[in-house]
Amino acid sequence: MGSMILRTAAGFLLPLLLLFSLFLMLRGHDEPGGGFIAGLVAAGGFAFYTFAFDTRHTRRLLRVDTRSLLGVGLVMAVLSGVPAAFFGQPFFASQWFRFTLPPFGEVTVSTPLLFDIGVYLVVVGVITTIVLTLADPEH
Amino acid sequence: MELLVALIIGVLTACGVYLVLRRRSFPVVLGLTMLSYGVNLFLFAMGRLTIGRPAVIQADAAGYADPLPQALVLTAIVISFAMTAFVIVLALKARSELDTDHVDGRGES
């Protein structure tokens, strides 16, 4: 469907949008941003790519089934609530783990980050599934 | 500002109700969307309308905007987004399956 300008632009914009979505997700930890809108940005990138090319190209680009993305994200989000139970706290109490990783110095990993990544994957999975279903000619 | 917001909510809801009562599925979907916009805006206004106030309470802030309705509205928007997407897919499938976009699944009458 797309013109040459759109196709060329899509090829450049998709990586940029994906990079930006990662930035948004990590930034969302303490500042405006977060898994949800980051997922929307990434899904927007894929939707744009679908407009420029077609669903077959997007599916090939994604490599994995979008529904698996959704499933893995949901598993991560749900599991992020579980560690709290091992520390005698209610589910979804956030847990923080600090340790030193040689090149980066002190690194903090937390369950909210895991939750955010899960949300990110769920949003990307859901929206690309919907977009691809709607755009597929045979449906 | 209260009057304006109230008017917008009223107009959105009225349009939504009118469209939901239509015969064809596309206006019905649009009507549901409008209705959910109206409700979301209403929910947001329930935290009182404030301008230029931070959502997070700090010691030196003069006041704050209630963050809870904002969180509620975000959740409600996400839900209505998912619902709208689903209804569109359903309406499209129904149209191709039934060869009509009449909500009763029958032709003109």
Next chain:
Amino acid sequence: MNPEIALPILIPLLGAAVSVAFWRHMALQRHLAVLATGALLAIGLVLLWEVWHGGILVMDMGVWPAPFGIALVADLLAAIMVVLAGFTGFAVTLYSLVSLDREHENFGYYPLLQLLLAGVCGAFLTGDIFNLFVWFEVMLIASFALLVLGGRRTQMEGGLKYVTLNLIASAIFLTAVGLLYGMVGTLNMADLAVKLAQVEAQGLVTVLSLLFMIAFGIKAAAFPLFFWLPASYHTPPVAISAVFAGLLTKVGVYALYRVFTLIFTHDVGYTHTLLLWGAGLTMLTGVLGAAAQFEFRRILSFHIISQIGYMLMGLALFTPLALLGGIFYIVHHIVVKTNLFLVSGVARRLQGSYELRDLGGLYRSAPGLSVLFLIPALSLAGMPPLSGFFGKFILVRAGLEAGAYAIVFVALLVGLLTLYSMLKIWAEVFWKAAPEPTSPSPAPLQGPERLLLYAPISAMAAVTVAIGLGAAWVYDVAEAAAAQLLDPALYVEAVLGRERLQ
């Protein structure tokens, strides 16, 4: 900490998530579904045991203290409902292993069913009214997808109505939640119970309660908001119909029970009288609708509506005995109604139709099935010594004690008409000589298919008989649950602590 409060939500949610992640591995999805629903049933029983012995359990999610965070609260009613959800889910999962065709399974039946169960359990266990909305929506979106799974013509027709009406109900619900927050600035149900009592404009509180009544009334399929149910429930594959029939409307009823015993008890004379009218008319319209139908599942669908009336009657009379009867009735109804739908599925499997005129002679060809139909059918109509008799008996007695003779008359009349409906099915499907088969008759049942179709039905029939014979025990549990409902202070104290009680 008691993880069993959150586990009824987490287990099916995790099951659904893993199933979606392994979208193409059908064998894994099937095993996982059986495992998850079985675990849900087990956890539900543990939860009921704990609540029975230790009183109301509360968990503040993410250590945000109530009323600021979301609290999960398990009182006896919630625990009973979780057990029933687990039981229904487990039975239906076993049944669907052999009754569903490949096409439905490939479109994500198992993950959707588990998502539905997670939503249902979430709605039972949450102590926060906005969170209740979220669980309702989780349940709804799963039910939407299940309803149109496979995409036949009739499913599409019923599906659009179902979706539209439920979305409007959600909009009303959300508006009511917004108003509630605007008035008292809290969403925690226990906190609401305390704060709404101090509101000056009690008239506004009544208006709010009516908004909730309409929103939950649509979901519970109460009069006059029931018409989406008979339009849609008979269209999907029977395993899906069965789980809808057993659980979905009951979530609406549960929400009414929760809200109108805990939060809106300021003007019982007005709100509960309205509920009583709704209850009577729901019973009548449901049963009269059923009398006019000649399709197995449509008859059963209309009976769901009439049975909802009995449950509402228990709430509307608002005496300890009436609430007890209502809870007893919910327990009985979920088991019996799911079972009847599953039986209709086997009848169709044997003779290839749901139309009464195309069915017949099953008494001769499948005597076991006839018995398994008669048990829930007579129980639904209220024959002693089955479970339905005691449910109706307690409700009628409560009605007489409360002096509400009109509703008692309606309840008895509807019981009689229910018997007529059930005998109509019995005469047409089982007694009548088999009609000439128009299409080649399906292959006979055997081996694992026979086992997996009959095992859930037999188990549910056994439970029906057990509830009837062991009515005293169920009575005790329901009595305790009703007592908890009628004493909101217990709930408030469990959630907010003693100092918040005036």
